[in-house]
Amino acid sequence: MGRASKGRPAAAPGPVIIMVRPQLGENIGMAARAMLNCGLSTLRLVAPRDGWPNERAQRAASGADVVLDNAEVFDTVGEAVADLEHVVATTARNRELVQRIVTARAAASEMRGWIGQGLNVGVLFGPERTGLENDDMVHADTALSIPLNPQFSSLNVAQAVLLVSYEWATAGDATPPARMADHAARPATKEELQNLFDHLERALDQSGFLRHKDMRPAMVLNLRALLQRAEMTEQEARTFHGVIKFLSKHKHEE
Amino acid sequence: MGRASKGRPAAAPGPVIIMVRPQLGENIGMAARAMLNCGLSTLRLVAPRDGWPNERAQRAASGADVVLDNAEVFDTVGEAVADLEHVVATTARNRELVQRIVTARAAASEMRGWIGQGLNVGVLFGPERTGLENDDMVHADTALSIPLNPQFSSLNVAQAVLLVSYEWATAGDATPPARMADHAARPATKEELQNLFDHLERALDQSGFLRHKDMRPAMVLNLRALLQRAEMTEQEARTFHGVIKFLSKHKHEE
Numbered sequence: 330m331g332r333a334s335k336g337r338p339a340a341a342p343g344p345v346i347i348m349v350r351p352q353l354g355e356n357i358g359m360a361a362r363a364m365l366n367c368g369l370s371t372l373r374l375v376a377p378r379d380g381w382p383n384e385r386a387q388r389a390a391s392g393a394d395v396v397l398d399n400a401e402v403f404d405t406v407g408e409a410v411a412d413l414e415h416v417v418a419t420t421a422r423n424r425e426l427v428q429r430i431v432t433a434r435a436a437a438s439e440m441r442g443w444i445g446q447g448l449n450v451g452v453l454f455g456p457e458r459t460g461l462e463n464d465d466m467v468h469a470d471t472a473l474s475i476p477l478n479p480q481f482s483s484l485n486v487a488q489a490v491l492l493v494s495y496e497w498a499t500a501g502d503a504t505p506p507a508r509m510a511d512h513a514a515r516p517a518t519k520e521e522l523q524n525l526f527d528h529l530e531r532a533l534d535q536s537g538f539l540r541h542k543d544m545r546p547a548m549v550l551n552l553r554a555l556l557q558r559a560e561m562t563e564q565e566a567r568t569f570h571g572v573i574k575f576l577s578k579h580k581h582e583e
Numbered sequence: 584m585g586r587a588s589k590g591r592p593a594a595a596p597g598p599v600i601i602m603v604r605p606q607l608g609e610n611i612g613m614a615a616r617a618m619l620n621c622g623l624s625t626l627r628l629v630a631p632r633d634g635w636p637n638e639r640a641q642r643a644a645s646g647a648d649v650v651l652d653n654a655e656v657f658d659t660v661g662e663a664v665a666d667l668e669h670v671v672a673t674t675a676r677n678r679e680l681v682q683r684i685v686t687a688r689a690a691a692s693e694m695r696g697w698i699g700q701g702l703n704v705g706v707l708f709g710p711e712r713t714g715l716e717n718d719d720m721v722h723a724d725t726a727l728s729i730p731l732n733p734q735f736s737s738l739n740v741a742q743a744v745l746l747v748s749y750e751w752a753t754a755g756d757a758t759p760p761a762r763m764a765d766h767a768a769r770p771a772t773k774e775e776l777q778n779l780f781d782h783l784e785r786a787l788d789q790s791g792f793l794r795h796k797d798m799r800p801a802m803v804l805n806l807r808a809l810l811q812r813a814e815m816t817e818q819e820a821r822t823f824h825g826v827i828k829f830l831s832k833h834k835h836e837e
Contacts, residue, residue, distance in 0.1 A: 366732055427763065427768065430762055432758055481620055491742055495749075502686075507686075508684055562681055
């Protein structure tokens, strides 16, 4: 226990998660897992109720032991944040202190900026049931409030750690919002699709499905639009050719 | 048990959360809490391992009983999604099916759109340890993958429900990203700030702090910029006037 030190190298830079007077070991363990899920690994504990190390925390952390093994313990919030240039304090309710309140998403964006500049950042989480006191909050330059259902806003501390860590992770995440599953088959080209349309329309003409000349253009367009939306792979287009061929060849009554 | 019905009125429209073959009652209870935290209340269960109702679920759900009390149980995924126009299936790993994969954030945005159009939407979550099978996934039009640390991506199902529900809630949330805590005191006007600057600069001139004429303009500007950044309330400006007054009046050696 002592003053926070800048000496330890970070795996990938990220905010320090600081649990203030955590009560249940299980919550510390679950918080460690949540952190690691989101690529964070630096945990500090201020005056944990049941001391440290904590067997219940270790059991609940299964797989995220590295976070607990490297966790630092402090007696006071002041000591835990001494080396940090920015501290964000999570709060569930509006307190008398006048502070700038940001959403978890905005905080993540700001933290990305600060850390990108090489600054050290920490996020404070309060004890279960009571949350951070004003004396804790005043160590922070920013308050963070997770927007939740006002009729049911009580969130387990490990879940709060998860949400804040998740926002951090997604603020730096480059995953495209939507993509096709990455498999061996590539998307069909428009030429391959046109061949499919031609095949389908020949077969439908031959079967009499498109016999109403006035309605034919619209029906053809609608079928093509439908098949375009399917965003077929080249493999699927070939499969569909087979479907048309066999349905046409092997006439049968339904 | 039976086919899903459209008959029940929704509190506020939102996606239906569907847990497929959930194993642990505690996870169902925690998922119910996570849903309610984010303003969701419609839960469906497909073939829960330990049957229904489930005492462990009820204990873990404490406070979120309304979600469990109204949960519907089905034998198959097909029956659970029968009345829905869109189904999003959460998946942790890439499977052989060719599906459109979106992030939780993109899914939330799409769901807001669908629900805004009056469509019924559901999100599938798989059993602990194994997740959804291909036979489950094929009931969905969209796959959802939460971007997590590839080295440590195993997430408890209740936490997955929390993250998806949270993205839903924030997609419709109007909380400004950053705001000043909402208290009785309003921000000081620029005129009130100017009065404060004038007071401070008079006191500093009288005390000799600004005696270097060439440096004075820059020092004055820097002090003003600092005080502007504090975003003082009108109350704080008045307090600061008192600080200046008393420091000036009651000269003492440090």
